[in-house]
Amino acid sequence: MTNEDLQKIRVAAADKEDVEFELDRAELVLQEAVSEALSHGADIHVVAEVAELPLDDVVKLAAQESPADPVLPF
Numbered sequence: 001m002t003n004e005d006l007q008k009i010r011v012a013a014a015d016k017e018d019v020e021f022e023l024d025r026a027e028l029v030l031q032e033a034v035s036e037a038l039s040h041g042a043d044i045h046v047v048a049e050v051a052e053l054p055l056d057d058v059v060k061l062a063a064q065e066s067p068a069d070p071v072l073p074f
Contacts (some may be wrong), residue, residue, distance in 0.1 A: 038062045060065055 030051060037047050038061070048058040 034061050035064070036059060 029074060030053075034047055034051050034053070038058075044058055044062060045055065050057045051058065
């Protein structure tokens with residue numbers, strides 16, 4: 001194994017970590033948007049369809065309280 005091989009592995013691992021972070025952030029933003037829409041009286045079935053989430057997941061989000069500090073997109 002060469003130093004170049006190790007460097008490629010390091011870069012790939014860092015790229016993967018970055019993508020995982022962005023996915024986590026996007027999931028939080030989606031959850032917040034769903035919760036906000038529901039708190040504004042949106043139909044839960046419509047929200048589930050638009051968010052492309054199972055209805056059960058949206059029902060669980062509806063049961064949770066809104067977070068104190070919203071997650072804002074970059």
